[in-house]
Amino acid sequence: MPQLHAQPYDQNAIGFYFESAEEYGNRAKKNRNANGDPVEEYEIQFIDGDDIDGALAKAWGVNQVNIGGYFKACDEWEDYQKKIFIIGVGEIGCGFDPEDVHPEEFDVDLYHVNSMKELAEQMVDEGLFGDIPENLERYIDMDAVARDLAYDYTETEIAGETLVYRVS
Template sequence: MTTNQPTSTNGHNETAQFLAPQAPTTAGMTTGDYFAQPYNTMAAGFYFSDYEEYTAKAEALRDPFGSPVEEFEIQAIDLDRAQSELFEALKIDQSTLERWFDEVVDLDEREMAAVFFLVDNSGYDLDSAMDKKDDVSLHHGDLLDAATELFDECYGSSIPDNLKSYIDYEAFARDCRCGDMVEFDFGGTTYTCTSANHC
């Protein structure tokens, strides 16, 4: 007795091809920089690029029973490194998403770093960090560079050139680390806050 075996094409088993799910492709699709994942597992999430698109899609979304879907986890999908780190530090959710789009995404590099520092190092929330971001003094570089620059500005002119090679900048930097200066990394760049005790 013979049985019919699945035919193959180019050496591939057609039955196996039929059973194997095909990975979805996003070629040519605009997915958006963010994703709203419903907490209702019966509803499908959606991509979006701005607050207006999010609002429109959220209000229109229904689960399979026709009930509105109201609660989402907001995920950053395709932001640059600095924006992604700030988005995560701020724990952006539905309640803060509008302010993220209205105010945070357009901040410049220094302002984003200042907000990140206030949230990540000083425990501020979004509202407080945005209010105090201009009070943060930042040095673009590590703490040793910042301490060296500060020492030279304050004392360099009063020290004879033949004695400057004896200055222990690392010891001065250690003292600064116990004071106002805090080194941190953000967006792939090292910064030093030189006013940490005043934030």
């Protein structure tokens, strides 16, 4: 589970670390500033955890209102779902309901390749141009195919992994 920090906007208050929405809620209720007043507003910061969860926090725009949905997604989603969300929201700019979001809502086709050229090679191998005789395979310009694919596909990096995606 990721570790986050609640940094008070109140300069007379001290923040706290937490690892769940429940822990955040309990600690926030008890937190007081130097004058004994309750602390009401926090900036939520990702501190530690898997890189994918850090990227998810950034795309999610984690704050004190939507933190429950973020922790639920960290706990329940597979990494590929997190990547689709990060692309859908963080790169494409789709909106979402933090209390009821499903990564499948974002029409993103995800390819685990390191470059557009690798995607071109994969697609040719899978029959993009039909069956190609072996003696002609070496004449296909994979760089040109990759350039053509770049009109519909985008290369990105998420949590240190290069991916190529297309919006369906």
